[in-house]
Amino acid sequence: MNFVLLEQLCEYEIIQGGYSENYKLIRSISSNQNGHGYFDYQQCWASFKCPSNMYAYWRRVIFETEASYDRVLFYGVNNYEYRTYSGDLGGSETWYTLFDNEITFEFKTDGSISDFRGFQLFLMCK
Numbered sequence: 001m002n003f004v005l006l007e008q009l010c011e012y013e014i015i016q017g018g019y020s021e022n023y024k025l026i027r028s029i030s031s032n033q034n035g036h037g038y039f040d041y042q043q044c045w046a047s048f049k050c051p052s053n054m055y056a057y058w059r060r061v062i063f064e065t066e067a068s069y070d071r072v073l074f075y076g077v078n079n080y081e082y083r084t085y086s087g088d089l090g091g092s093e094t095w096y097t098l099f100d101n102e103i104t105f106e107f108k109t110d111g112s113i114s115d116f117r118g119f120q121l122f123l124m125c126k
Contacts, residue, residue, distance in 0.1 A: 076103055
């Protein structure tokens with residue numbers, strides 16, 4: 001029998017960014033406790049919408065999940081583009097976009113995690 005969590009269990013915050021974010025307020029999404037771990041069968045999702053004259057961007061602060069099994073998906077609501085992340089990708093100073101002003105984020109895990117750090121992602125409009 002599969003165990004299904006009913007809570008999202010990801011952490012969503014508005015925080016002050018650092019140098020890479022020009023010290024502006026930004027959105028942060030973490031797998032759990034600021035990117036320190038996650039659970040079997042965890043699933044969480046969120047939408048992020050920018051003004052129509054801007055694009056939604058994200059960058060990885062921390063990223064270590066079970067490769068090919070525990071995934072983060074970014075999906076462009078208007079242009080149907082997507083990008084999937086999985087594995088040990090580490091952090092990045094690079095900001096990524098799907099050239100869409102609205103994206104949906106989703107994180108899904110299977111039932112066989114080991115001791116992975118999880119992730120923390122920053123999102124902003126520009």
